[in-house]
Amino acid sequence: MLDLLLFGVFPYVAIILLLVVSIQRYRSQRFTFSSLSSQFLESRRLFWGSVPFHLGILGVLFGHLIGFAIPRGVQLWNGDPLRLWILEVTALVFGSMALLGLIALVVRRMADRRLHQPTSIADKTLHVILFGLIGSGIYIALFHRWGSSWYAQVAVPYLRSIFLFQPNITILAPLPFAVKLHITLAWSLVAIFSFTRMVHVLVAPIPYLWRPNQLVIWNRRRGDQGETPTAPTEPHRPNAAHDAHRTGEAVRVREA
Amino acid sequence: MDVRAQVSMIFHLDKCIGCHTCSIACKNVWTDRQGAEYMWWNNVETKPGTGFPTKWEDQEKYKGGWERKNGKVHLRAISKAASVSEIFHNPNLPTIDDYYEPWTYKYQDLFDAPEGSDQPTARAVSLLTGEPMNIEAGPNWDDDLGGSPIYAENDPNLEGLTEAERQALFETERLVFFYLPRICNHCVNPACVAACPSGALYKRGEDGIVLLNQERCRAWRFCVSACPYKKTYFNWSTGKSEKCILCYPRVEAGEAPACFHSCVGRIRYMGLVLYDADRIQETINVPDDQLVEAQKSMILDPTDPAVIAAAQKSGVHESVLEFATRSPVWRFLKEWNLALPLHPEHRTLPMLFYVPPLLPVMARNNDGVYDTSSPDLFGSLEESRLPMKYLASLFSAGNEGHVRYSLKKQLAVRLWRRQQTVGDLDSAVVARLLSEADTTPEEADAIYRLTSLPLYDERFVIPPSHREEVIESLDDPAAYKGLTGFGPRVEPRRGL
Structure with a gap:
């Protein structure tokens, strides 16, 4: 029952929230679309957080997108152990960059008094979800090998079933807790996306x-x-x- | 020829008394808000000095403006390719510490403090953190050379000067300074517009005012570092950049902007110039010492029939053409060649022009005697306390000829008027000085009149903006009934 709610119903709620709220917010509250940069208040520490975080998270995102687009290609690539290692290590490096960057950003937010006033509840929620999401991703990469292979075999068919409006949640049933957590947090991120500063992704210049x-x-x-x-x-x-x-x-x- | 009109400005520095009334007028109207406390769209700096933000002229640090390399002009800091990587962290962005930490005082403590043996005080508290703070910088922190060994010495314009010249500037008996009021220059080739990744900044076609669309700004912050004058500011509270809007609601109604209107010394003039937009690219692509000449030649004579015909073809309004012929900017800039742009070497083609100050040039200190005499009346110009090189670094990209010409003419006008009103000078000498300064008695009188006795309507020749003809006049007139009218219709609140 919980699986059905988390993996069969919640994804649609999240996607609808993303679409409806983003569009409505862009139409009526365009002023609030901003990356809300805090570099003006603190620049030095931002460098060590923002740059690795963004590069890492973009690398991870593109990895997931490629796997989603050509799952069979990923499996073929992983047929050779050396290539599998290259892929897994690359993914782990990007993930670690994102995690270390995020930690640096959160520490910066907490340590610098000047940043307290411009930090909202939405920012803090976002930090928690991102931390859980990236952390569980790295945990999976380390302890549930090989993530890239079963992502292509299990997670991609699940994601495709979602987008084809025939959610196949039974395929997820045997997966370990960390993976289920990862998927749930991913949909949570989609759900809160349009309520947070994440909307700056939609207006990337x-x-x-x-x-x-x-x-x-x-x-x-x-x-x-x-x-x-x-x-x-x-x-x-x-x-x-x-x-x-x-x-x-x-x-x-x-x-x- | 693509003729465009530009609302342009003259600041007559010889008349500036450094009272900061302009800054206060602007602050009260536009930037008295959270996140904007530190912004001074209009500020008055003491020169020599480091200005606001500190050392804004040091482009080694901030990388503002355009740069000419191998016959091509490009933004100094941001290439399109670099913007991809630098968008996550802008390496050239000034932080609030380069301006100052805004603060207020705990006034309530003066009333609420318990009875004791000490006077209660109102401590300074930071507007960023709400905690007590020690004030270490503020607007005009080096006003009137306050703390000059720390501040004025670091003025980037002093770089070309010899050690002896530098020393002379700061000997107590020979101290010299003047004021430099600054607002956005509303450039013809604005670096802020070119650097904005989201296209929020733009130049208005009809009057050339550079504006920043708050709804399109996404806080990528490149405008702040790209402006070589540091006249775009980042609002840390709303997460949007802001800049001087030249009080466009006032200008559109034919009124002078608040800082112009309130100017006590009446140093500010506003009028139109016509320029040829087809020549922007060739104008910015000349060596440094020819930049002033190139920019001035881009500005067109509004009485020339060929220009009028081209202007009509380009859609410049009739009334604009008529106002352009009476423009005080045209007279100071092109007719009399007295005004110069600030730091033209950044190639943004600033449209605010300064008449360089004569006042500190007049007298010298001669072994403790304040000496205004010189063998020839022009002698003092060359031996001035404020080196010509310094003024040239500010106003003509190092070309001393332009500054010398302007100062010489101003001095000739002065002597001509002295001869007319006091009569203690030999008329033959004054006539020679006038011709040496490339001027005539008629022109000298005209300069004198517009400098010393101008009426409001002569200082501010602002054409109607013809709002009745703009596209919004097609709107349903009842569409905004019951709304706030002027200003934002949605509260400009920080997003989540």
């Missing part, structure tokens, strides 16, 4: 890599002086927060 340097925004179309303004080309959002910014977004954006 990837278009910056190809956008032009300068950005010029016109309040009215150029060249229509003295005439009745024509309708804007982009949809107009009347409830955006700031006057000037609203006009900026609504009217033609000209790249210089």
Whole structure:
């Protein structure tokens, strides 16, 4: 029964929360979308926490995504013991980076008085879930070998069954406690995602890599002086927060 | 030719008395909020001095602005590739300790303290931690050369000076300083805009005001390090960057910004200039010593028929063209060549121009005698207490010619007026000085008038912004009925 709740029902609750809350928050509370960087208050320790944490967690995330995309490829790769070792050690290195980085970040938050005021309950909850999630992941990597193989064989079919709306929870029944904890915490992270600073992942500035340097925004179309303004080309959002910014977004954006 | 209009500014440093009224006006209107306590969108610095934030001019430390390398101009700190790795930790970001830790006092203790043998005191408490703190820095901590051995000596502009010149600056009897009020320069090639990964910063097309969309800012913090003037600030409470908005609600209504309006010395002028946006790239890509000339040549003559025709084609409003011909900025900058940009070497094309100060240049200390005499009236310029090299480091990327020209002309205007009103100078000598300073009696009188006697409408020539023609005039007029009106419609509260 608990398995059904945790692995059959909770995932859907989590995914719905992620989608609905993120979209609604972006539409009505866009001001709150921010990485909420605290580097301005404390920079030196942040380096030793933030950089390893982000690199580690991104490595782990991509590892999981690759396994999800090509489980058979992972199994084939793992056919050779040497390659299996390479994969497992790489994953363990990324996981350890993420864990050590997270510990450094949490210690920094607790040690520096200046960071107490900008640290919210949501941040603390996030820290706990991330700690449990990464910690259980590393525990699995160390004591339930080989994680990459059975992830491809057991966890991926389960995840696929979730996304195909035919949750197959029986496949998870024989798994050890650490794995079940890991899966539950992963869905918990999805569930609280849109209530926390995690939303900065959704607005990662990837278009910056190809956008032009300068950005010029016109309040009215150029060249229509003295005439009745024509309708804007982009949809107009009347409830955006700031006057000037609203006009900026609504009217033609000209790249210089 | 792509003609654009820019609200541009002149600060006449010879008139600045360092009263900080501008800073207070700005603080009261815009930054009297949690997270913004330490921000001074407008601040007044004592020069020589390290300024605010400390040593903001030291680009070895902060890596702000643009850099020209092998014929290409790129941001000094952030390349697009580097932004991927540095987004997790920006190595060039100033921290709050480079500004100061904001504080308040426990005033209530003055009332609540139990009776005792000591006077109760109001201790300083940090606004970051709420704990008692010792105040170790603040805005204008080195005002009027306060603590100059610690602060002023570290002024990056002193680098080009010899040891003897440096020593001379700080001998007590020969101390010299002037004030440098600073706001956002609303640059034509802003580094903050180019560095913003989320595209929150932008330049307004119609008037060139550089704004930061609070709803798009995601606290990636690159604007703070990219601005060579350190005029974008990070709000630690909301997790958003903020900057000077040039009081655009006032400017749109034809009123001067709060800092301009409140200026006691009336040093501030605001007007329009037209510039050719097609020439931005070639303008920023010239050697340092030609930058001032290049930037000035980018600015177009609003009376030139070819410019007017091109401006109309580019969609510049008729009224804007008319206001541009009366612009005080045009006169100080292009007609009289008195004004210079601050640190043009960062290639952001700042649109705030300074008339360099003459006042500390006038007199010298001669064996304990305050000496204003010189064999030739211009002699004192070259032997000035404030080395020309120092002013050139601030205002012309090291090109002393521009500074000398401006100071010489200002001095000639002074002597011309002295001859006119006091009459103790030989008119032939003054006539020679005027022509040496590349000016005429008519021009000298015009400079004198706009410097000393300008009326409000002559200092601030701000065109209507034609809000009635912007796209929002299509909105349902009842759409915002019952809402707050001006300002944010959603409380700008920190996210979770």
